[in-house]
Amino acid sequence: MTEHSRSSSSRASSLRRQPKQQRGKARVEKILDAAAAVFDEVGYEAATTHLIAAKAGTAIGSLYQFFPDKAAIFKAMELRHTERVKAMWAQVDIPTIAQLPLRQMIHVLVMAVAALFEQPVSRVMFVQFYLARELFQAIDESMTQEAIDFLASILQQRQPALTEEQYSLLAEVCVHSSNAVMLAALRSPDPAHHEQLTQQIEDLLVSYLEPHLGDHPSHDVMKVMMCPHCRSQQLSKNGYRRDKQCYRCKDCGKQFVGGGRSLRQ
Template sequence: MAISKPDSMLMRRQPQQKRSQQRVEKILKVAAEVFAEVGYEAATTHQIAAKADTAIGSLYQFFPDKLAIFHALEAIHMERVRAILTKLMQSADEYKSLREFIEHTVDIYAQYFEDPIPRVVYIQYFVAPELFELFDETFDKQLIQQFAAFFRQWNPDLAIEKSELLAETVHRTYNALLLNALKQDQSKRQVLYAELKTMLVSYLMPYTLSQQVMKVMICPHCNSSRLSKNGHRHDKQRYLCKDCGKQFLERLISENF
């Protein structure tokens, strides 16, 4: 995967030739690997240069110090995250159900975080948030508001305050569980991703579908939805099941999504 062009303000100079661009890409990729292996605090520019098979002077031509390298990785991650979010939101109408959208979203990010650059930047945010210039509480609030608006698209009856509470709960919980998953080996990680999908679907489904869509009548005896009205009893609608022939009083339950 090609590495996005880092913010020019984070670099001493922009690489112009293809060879220089490739060198910067390698430095950034290797830097992420070194940060993941030994931690940001223990990592040095000399380690990064040696592993990238680059002279330390060449590294300093582009990055003044270790922090500048990290900020370049942060900028790459920010650019990619915004691109993924935009694509997901624009394609939301293509999914048959919210369940399908949630599962696809978890899969997209699971694949994305296999790359060492976003993985090390993401984990580092929870270790030393003071290092960051782009990711902060303002970004979190914008993300929560974006998700809240998205939930209201699925359920126009959802109040703004409730949608924002749902969005914040999902955002904070997802981050905590994703952080734990990224620290595990591949097999355990996949198990945790499956649990994450189940949790998000179970939590969001009752809220993000309008009541008219969410509630349907089914027969309590055979679970059939082929019903006909059959008078009233005790001021409640009575139904006759066309499949099993039994009668029952009004009973609303959630549709099987």
């Protein structure tokens, strides 16, 4: 069975009746969005199918046509969020995005995630996973690992010189740290603060990854030469060795080849 067919069959099992017409599908989406709002406002335990139906502006009988109880609604929300996450990943052209300047690459990824969480169901699923994990049936830690593997594949494309252990560790730190800040952003009642925190995710990841990845030489970024001994930038050119430019540090007096290899003390 393919992943798509497994997802479709799981989604069908959470529904009492699978909608066939567009009107029925739209009603299910409206119920799921309403459930997200209710769970967000009063929590899962206090939520009822009557509250959800009222928020959706539909009769309770219409809700029961599709969902037997709120647990089935919650499971359908899980599956809908999973579908959207996988669709987001599928839209990323890994070879292309890996060649972007580092900040632009991170910006594209962060904005894709931020757009995902503008949808009520996905936003509530993400927050509830960290607050009430026991409610979940379809989503577990494997989804976080999939996100780590996805980012690792981008980092590997960008910097093939890294070992598998290195790019996997970098990806793991990026995903866990960005998830923590994103959780704070999504829980913030202040839209301006939410925006600030989202921007900080971008700055955080760029600062963390830059020493390991940086930008490709073709991006015309000036490389700052520093003495490998004292980190001073006060250098003077000092001839060539094996066709490589040599430098002398004006502060410590030591010499080195352009790539940072020491010649002598």
